[in-house]
Amino acid sequence: MPFARDLAAHGDRTALITPSGEVTYRALAERVAATAERLGRARRLVLLAGANRAESLVIHLAALAGGHPVLLVPGDSTSTIDALTAAYDPDVIARPDDHGTWALHERHRTSAHTLHRDLALLLSTSGSTGSPKLVRLSHDNLQSNAESIAGYLGIRQTDRAATTLPLHYCYGLSVVHSHLLRGAGLILTERSVADTAFWEEFRAARGTALAGVPYTFDLLDRVGFARMRLPHLRYVTQAGGRLAPERVAAFAELGRKSGWELFVMYGQTEATARMAYLPPALAHERPESIGIPVPGGSFRLRPVDGITAPDTGELVYSGPNVMLGYAETPADLALGRTLEELPTGDIARRAPDGLYEIVGRRSRFIKILGLRLDPHRVEARLEGHGIHAACVGDEDALTVVATGTADADATAVRRLVSEGCGLPPRAIRVLPVSELPRLASGKTDYEAVRRLAREAGSSAPAPGGDDLCALYAEILDRTDVTEDSSFVSLGGDSLSYVEMSLRLEQVLGVLPADWHTTPIRRLRAPDTARRTTPSVPRRGLRRSLETGIALRAVGIVLVVGSHIPVFLVQGGAHVLLGVAGYNFARFHLSVGERRERLRRMGRSIARIAVPSAVWIAFALLLTREYDLANVVLANSLFEQDNSDPEWRYWFVEALVHFLAGLAVLLSIPWLHRAEQRAPFGFALALVALGLVGRYDPWGLAHVRFHLSPTVVFFLFALGWAAARARTAGQRLGLTAVTLVTVPGLFPGEQTLRTFIVLGGLVLLLWVPALPSIDPVNRVAGVLAGSSLYIYLTHFQVYPHLRDHSPVAALLVSLICGVAYGAMATRLTSGLLSSLQALTRRSRSAHRASLTPEAARGG
Incomplete structure (x- = not known):
């Protein structure tokens, strides 16, 4: 793969900016070559624990350069690593050992599988659930996708992009590949944009590019992004779910005033990340659109029964970045291309100006907080535990309507669903009913289920159990806790930090000095635990106490x-x-x-x-x-x-x-x-x-x-x-x-x-x-x-x-x-919560009074 093999061609330009210093392309190429030699010439399946760290990236590039298919998984999810190891029997596992040192664990000297010559990468479409259904991507998929993105973004050698998204996520990976292709720099960081230290690093490294999913833009609002001085920032990209049109327009206008461009993009893992982008010049005028196909790609609209609107149908994509197909068993690794075009499952409209707009979904697949999941699989998981349920969802929450679910059992249901689909507990709402709504045919009446979900309101109940998110929710009395939240981002103060720090110390061991600004995801990560836990295991009652x-x-x-x-x-x-x-x-x-x-x-x-x-x-x-x-x-x-x-x-x-x-x-x-x-x-x-x-x-x-x-x-x-x-x-x-x-x-x-x-x-x-x-x-x-x-x-x-x-x-x-x-x-x-609720109701009433419907009296 050229972008992985030709790193040395960029010479002494800076490739990586890490917390421990800068790495040139020449040095990176040497490290990649040394690791490729360790992997050997015979192609083997390499399971890589993805992380935004130099060691993980080196192994990834070495495997691609040496022709070894990479099964890229979330490095902070031991359960996913174990599940996919059991399902696919990788020949090599690359992950940190108990001391935090990255190592190659050889399980087979020669591959236990028949690996198709075009197979380069295996990615999950369902996050950290451990589902055995993977996307098979080829060398051509990765190369063409990187070239396409680098082309329409206009990436230069002088650019430096921050790794604001995980390496195992196709969007985050595409940022890495496209910048390496052009000899640009990567600011390797595991910090959240909600962390003040992230912006210190970004400014110091003269960062030019930021990438985010919709939730990232919520965090940008919280940290005062609009008022930041970022003199080197050239462009901001958004994908991973729909960003509301008014938000697109607002960020496009902010970019216009601040000297950077906003690229709104549309894609799926099955298309190696990107299928469409909205040219920045149109973001303010057409914020509801996904734009035009990426260079080298094309769309067509396939008729759908029941949809008669002109220029509307299921969006089907063709291009060199369309996946080879899916893999569900090790035998599928021997398959070549099994499809030529990609039915996206989205219902789209082609506007008179040639831009495409997404107007709905063909199947019941839903995307919540940027994570795509199939409600049928959630229902089947619950059925396996003796729970009869129907699931519906929107972009913010999954609602599980379940029979005979008392309050105590609702916590167990929420935990089962969270473990099965990877959603944070706060995004799962459980509604108990005596019987599921049924149609005359006896099938579940999902329209009635959706009505129940709407009537239940938009607030998800606080999570329970021993999950860190639940701990934060309990102590800070918040229902909006996610893995990207930190104590400070959730409004923690000196009156609540005492209990929070002591409870965390009991769970995690000695806490890092910046625990209060560290996202939950990094606190629970294995490498964080290794950095913050004493080298000698603690016995008995030994603890530490913040000064x-x-x-x-x-x-x-x-x-x-x-x-x-x-x-x-x-x-x-x-x-x-x-x-x-x-x-x-x-x-x-x-x-x-x-x-x-x-x-x-x-x-x-x-x-x-x-x-x-x-x-x-x-x-x-x-x-x-x-x-x-x-x-x-x-x-x-x-x-x-x-x-x-x-x-x-x-x-x-x-x-x-x-x-x-x-x-x-x-x-x-x-x-x-x-x-x-x-x-x-x-x-x-x-x-x-x-x-x-x-x-x-x-x-x-x-x-x-x-x-x-x-x-x-x-x-x-x-x-x-x-x-x-x-x-x-x-x-x-x-x-x-x-x-x-x-x-x-x-x-x-x-x-x-x-x-x-x-x-x-x-x-x-x-x-x-x-x-x-x-x-x-x-x-x-x-x-x-x-x-x-x-x-x-x-x-x-x-x-x-x-x-x-x-x-x-x-x-x-x-x-x-x-x-x-x-x-x-x-x-x-209680007093503050009541005042906040009163304020929210007052604002909602004020907004409602300004709508056209309110003005008409209906």
């Missing part, structure tokens, strides 16, 4: 214990301010889109202010020690005697004031952009601003200056900067600032208090996690997760017990705070 969680737990114990007092070790609350700044940067600023940042800040303010105001109002009625300024968290704005009890809630007020002020600050577009361009520099500027308040040259602070928000803001800013520090030099500089500015904060000689604050901030800066054991993690998780509520409530709890037993006063204070936290979390979450 931020440990500081929150210890800090709140120090606060309560010193107030009783059980001991006098002050400084815990000031350490908690630094941790708050650290978490603010991690969870709010990892989201690139400005409106989403502000929405999350507002939610965090509500989650702090609402339970605080409720409890302080209760304390006001109970003790009369407070006033309305405390209830509205504004006491620190007024001059007070430093011995007044009103100052007890200075910490909560400071947090709310900081978040509100920063929400206003970052709502200003140019400041938002400045923070995104220079995250660490922006944080340092805030540290400098905080130091003005810290040293108070104009004497504006209250008497009790070390509790005033304006004075302690620099601690919050130091925590923020600690989260943004990426290099040892940045950490050293920040450490120096901390060591110079914290001493002298507290009045008098308070050496221990100063060292407590210094130690907490330095730990936060240099030590991501501490060794621990499981019982300690459990206790720390509860205390850290409830630290705000313990702080709120302990002033009203410990006075009743401290004279009898200070230790008992401490324990009861902690327990009461945890209990109030559980209640307050439910209260606040």
Whole structure:
């Protein structure tokens, strides 16, 4: 295959940009040649665990160059690898070993199969289900498809495309092949476009091309793609399912303004990825169209019974990229071409301007979240488990109408379907019925099933079980969790990350430092597990504990214990301010889109202010020690005697004031952009601003200056900067600032208090996690997760017990705070959910009032 054999012809041009450095075409050719020699001259069937890594790509190219048919499977799905190994008995399996080192596992020295001379690649059309039905592709299919795509995209040697899609997916593979054909560069990455680090890598590599499925474009909206400065970006491609016409038009217009082109494409695995594309110049005028056939291909419309509209029928494609045929058993690997043209199963219309439009599907095959599946196979799988069901679906969800399915059984049904077809649980809706709707003939009435699905609404129930998606859905109270979601993308914040990190650590082992921005798919991947799990298997209770969680737990114990007092070790609350700044940067600023940042800040303010105001109002009625300024968290704005009890809630007020002020600050577009361009520099500027308040040259602070928000803001800013520090030099500089500015904060000689604050901030800066054991993690998780509520409530709890037993006063204070936290979390979450639902209904009603039907009164 020319593009795999002729890599050296591109010389010292950059072929791959990887996390560990760049690889030239000459070096890549040498690695491919060495691997091809290991595979040998005799053709063998090679099962390759696909991954967006240099090792996987080298093996793929070596097999193609040496004439070995490749069975390309998802590298993160052990069940798929096992199923297809059992079904096809590959001669060689290429995958990482237990230590993460890629290896060729030879199972047969000579092939156990008769392999047709044209056979080059075997791909699944059904994702990671392990279905034995595969698409057989030839060398000519791959070469002609790469040439066609490179031609209409106008790929140049200077282009650099990011691998935003998996290698085992035909669309992702076509990006690789077409760019290698032209001697262009590939930015090899496994990061999601929702990850801030992806865009740092893309800019650094001068990326020119992005590829995405419809869900990718949803993520682009979330991260503020429209506001990004990507000076080298030349084109964006979309395939893998229908993108709504209004979205096509919007992205086409964005591209026009930003200097890049949008290519909307249509294809199937059976056509080696691409059959049609919409020329960018027409994307704004004809966004509903799939465009014209790719170079070398052609369409015809085959009549369909019951369809009488002119120029409408089943779309049939012809071209050199049409597959050889399907394979369902090893014997099929000996077959040559079994079809000359490809009936797509789509009903299409040819418009007067020559462009094609998809208007429906001929069969019941459906595509959900870019994954094509056959509902009949899902029903057969459930039937095999004694469940009678009928399945229908749209682009977003599969609805399973099943008989006799109670709530508990619905979870089991959802899991069975998810395991069988590869859909995430959140995209599967289970509806229990006493009997399936039937036609007079006794056959299932699928139109009635569709009506049931429509009536059930568009929200899929939260997944259950021990799946990571279910874990995220449970803790974050979300029903839209997918394998591409991350803690940050789902709106996780400092109040939920404690439970999330500890639960994940129990499931996965030691977590990577960037777990909160890592998609679930990568967290569950075998290579991630190998990177994040200790080299020596853990035994018994050994665990690790994030430093931020440990500081929150210890800090709140120090606060309560010193107030009783059980001991006098002050400084815990000031350490908690630094941790708050650290978490603010991690969870709010990892989201690139400005409106989403502000929405999350507002939610965090509500989650702090609402339970605080409720409890302080209760304390006001109970003790009369407070006033309305405390209830509205504004006491620190007024001059007070430093011995007044009103100052007890200075910490909560400071947090709310900081978040509100920063929400206003970052709502200003140019400041938002400045923070995104220079995250660490922006944080340092805030540290400098905080130091003005810290040293108070104009004497504006209250008497009790070390509790005033304006004075302690620099601690919050130091925590923020600690989260943004990426290099040892940045950490050293920040450490120096901390060591110079914290001493002298507290009045008098308070050496221990100063060292407590210094130690907490330095730990936060240099030590991501501490060794621990499981019982300690459990206790720390509860205390850290409830630290705000313990702080709120302990002033009203410990006075009743401290004279009898200070230790008992401490324990009861902690327990009461945890209990109030559980209640307050439910209260606040319910309130926010109700407000969001009300907002959605209001928007829906407003949109409905603008439709022509509404204007006509019907």
